[in-house]
Amino acid sequence: MSIVADPTPAPADEARTRLLARIRREFDVTEEMLAFGGGAPIRFTRVADPNAVLDEVCRLETLREQGIAPRRELHVPYWAAVWESGVAVSEHLTRRAASAPIADLRALDLGCGMGMAGAAMAAIGARVTLGDIDTAALLFARLNTLPWAERCRVARCDWRTDDLPGPFDLIVGADVLYEVSQWPYVEAFARRRLASGGLLVLGEPGRPTAKGFADWLREKGWSLTREQARCGEMTVNIYEARPSA
Known part of the structure; x- marks a missing residue:
């Protein structure tokens, strides 16, 4: 895998804008352009800090044990x-x-x-x-x-x-x-x-x-x-x- 520059990123379409906004309400994210096996670059959006997600799951699990139900089923992330x-x-x-x-x-x-x-x-x-x-x-x-x-x-x-x-x-x-x-x-x-x-x-x-x-x-x-x-x-x-x- 290589990470390549994306000097002229394409404008996000409406679906991407909506979905990315939804994700960002819950997670901090970062974006990279990845190239596999000599193929064309792929825009890949990922969690910026996986440990922060784990900490949040642990916090929600504590609340669940106190009777406060999480919005979604909890799993090790x-x-x-x-x-x-x-x-x-x-x-x-x-x-x-x-x-x-x-x-x-x-x-x-x-x-x-x-x-x-x-x-x-x-x-x-x-x-x-x-x-x-x-x-x-x-x-x-x-x-x-x-x-x-x-x-x-x-x-x-x-x-x-x-x-x-x-x-x-x-x-x-x-x-x-x-x-x-x-x-x-x-x-x-x-x-x-x-x-x-x-x-x-x-x-x-x-x-x-x-x-x-x-x-x-x-x-x-x-x-x-x-x-x-x-x-x-x-x-x-x-x-x-x-x-x-």
């Missing part, structure tokens, strides 16, 4: 940070498209956070659904995919219990393997919603808890390849997997 896996997966998909185009494929960014991977896929032509359990994340995901709004949608999704209309030719998860307890849910969701011949792409930043994931997934009947990508000081594992026939 993993979505509010830009994770290395999201950057590495976005680079991988953009470079991969040179030999394996994803234009017009039905793609899902599962656990999308602020929508980095989903925006990268939309920029190279995919029809993208962005799903996350946290509705605050989906505000950012919608904003970051507005340039491709005609082929993008956002949807609240808890991969443990929910399904999304599909099937999908490509399911992408950037850093969704952080807890071993989540693996069966992610695997089962992908198996249900992948189209015949579809591909699962997962980014995982080398956490000790995920060391056995590849063997575990193969035991579940998936064929699997792995490559590694450097992202700053971190090496990210990128898995491509298909369910065996």
Whole structure:
């Protein structure tokens, strides 16, 4: 990923202006222009201070315990940070498209956070659904995919219990393997919603808890390849997997 200057930013359209104003009522934000894999720059709006979001969730949780209900369901705000896996997966998909185009494929960014991977896929032509359990994340995901709004949608999704209309030719998860307890849910969701011949792409930043994931997934009947990508000081594992026939 590279960050490039945007000397002549396009004027925000009405939809962007409204949505950005809504987000700014709750979050401090910053904007960057990101380029993945030699592709065209993407305007990406993100939380300026993820720790401030965590502090606010903790404050609201304290109020909830005192009987004051929050406006939305509370979750640990993993979505509010830009994770290395999201950057590495976005680079991988953009470079991969040179030999394996994803234009017009039905793609899902599962656990999308602020929508980095989903925006990268939309920029190279995919029809993208962005799903996350946290509705605050989906505000950012919608904003970051507005340039491709005609082929993008956002949807609240808890991969443990929910399904999304599909099937999908490509399911992408950037850093969704952080807890071993989540693996069966992610695997089962992908198996249900992948189209015949579809591909699962997962980014995982080398956490000790995920060391056995590849063997575990193969035991579940998936064929699997792995490559590694450097992202700053971190090496990210990128898995491509298909369910065996």
